Amino acid sequence: MNYHPGEIQVQERAGVRDIAARKNSIYSEIPLAAKTFLESQPFLILGAADDDGAVWASVWFGTPGFIKVEDSQHAMISGFPDSQDPISLCLTPSNPIAAIAIDFATRRRMRLNGRIGEIQPNGFQFRAEQVYSNCPKYIQAREWTLKEGPSIEPAAQALETLSEEVVTLVNKADTFFIATQHLQYGTDVSHRGGMPGFVRAEDDRTLVFPDYSGNAMFNTLGNAVCYPQAGLLFMDFDSGSLIQLTGTVEILWDVTPFAHWFQGAQRIIRFHLERGIITSHAMPLSWSTVQYSPANPSVVVES
Template identity: 50%
Template sequence: MLDYHAGELEVQGLAGVPPRASRVNKSLRPTLPPIAQTFLHEQCMAVLSTTDSEGRVWASILAGEPGFLKTPDEQTVKISAAPGPFDPLSKNLQIGGAIGMIMIDFATRRRMRVNGRIKSVQGEIVVHTEQVYSNCPKYIQARVLPGANTNEPPLPAPLTPQLSPETVCNAALTSEQRTWIERADTFFIASSHREGGSDVSHRGGTPGFVQVENATRLVFPDYSGNRMFQTLGNISVEPQTGLLFLDFKSGDTLQLTGKAQVIWEKERIAAFAGAERLVEFSIEEVIETKGAVPLHWQLVEYSPFLP
């Protein structure tokens, strides 16, 4: 059992979570049970949360053939994949540094989060686990890889990132990037806490659920979830946050870093169907990478839990 930190308890209180649920988180464990190890071995992608030398939080994605995530023991994860040269992850991998991970099987809507510390980066990224837990399938859009449940031939085995992918860095969103975000039905959000470490979670909704207010500010709803509020609890204490948007058809990625705040104003919340809170995100830097992920998913259906 792992205690909630002050930020998580604060958000739980504002959200009206019963006191019995805010004393201790019984679902988190420091080790990987056999079922979790099997799940990791079957995955072909992982989204990671790290912090750069300036204290900015980033969400990054790594991909590989099933088996690129290994678990030599119940408290170690080895990642056999390398970040692209322009991904902040390449500089953020420091021994002893905090790292968060989320793995999702979109076809089955199963997901698992693993948070811990970096032990080694020699050839593989080796992580010592501190928090391991699964989440419910809410808000995950069902997707499959060609060849999995279709008549299309399978894609070639995923490779390490290109040596020179087309990458563009800006301080604000371009018109094309704004359109990308406004059409998105899924993104990932990375956060951190000085005691709780790094964390990354999934957000899903109908296309348009993320509203682009201007070139440097987004707003998105927070729906009913596991009521532990790891992400919002982190944000309430440390607003530095990272977002990752993945184009599931092309493998392009859009990484944003900036500051987030939780919005509790009822009038603003009412404009978003099903929202219990909002998160406002102010952009500090944008990195767009073409073909960052050598995987291409097909949408099967939206989550039945979407408002």
């Protein structure tokens, strides 16, 4: 297993370099089990950077089968994001891209990192370079169904600061995704989960959240110590809204000032907003009542 210098730097500081060095679960091809899993999903999380270097995370919905694995290196993703989605500016041939297929109901997830291949009239090709799964830790269990009744047209609103609506949705979130990029080693998008309150707004341009014990690989933080640009995606499972934020992150190694909020935090991540977008009525799926992961540490929610 090869890591880039940023990942190694964080692994060493966290004291898990030996554990990380023993990881050998990353494939350079899409295994058969991954093909079956990918093709059964109704949505896909994506992460990529635009020409200005801003990193964005997004989610792409489709009828199961909209992800079609063509061979061991390529998957075809049908459809395109709405033109208001910032990720639409990132879809250019050879641009690094990352994806997560996640089944909340079974707490399974599959990650793919690679590059954009051909852009076709009905979608684009994902050229996989790294394929691997993660453990179910911190994934909240939910089941999806298609929304019934007439659909409501999505409505997007640009953000320069964290509005009151955004702060309310973020403060009750139990799940989000973070995309990062290393200019030499590619893009990554990863899942973050915890009890409601595990993401907090410090002010109208700043969020903080804990970094819990994970797989010791530190793909996200390894990218961030070299290139701090990051994109966050929040899916509000109650309202169907999506929040996409881009900015920079910093790693706070001293958790003491936050220990009363975040039990089990090994580091704190502070996100500084540059701009964003909130899109209402964006998800064509309805979600069942959440079942929180038993691995979630406690958080203190202040009234």
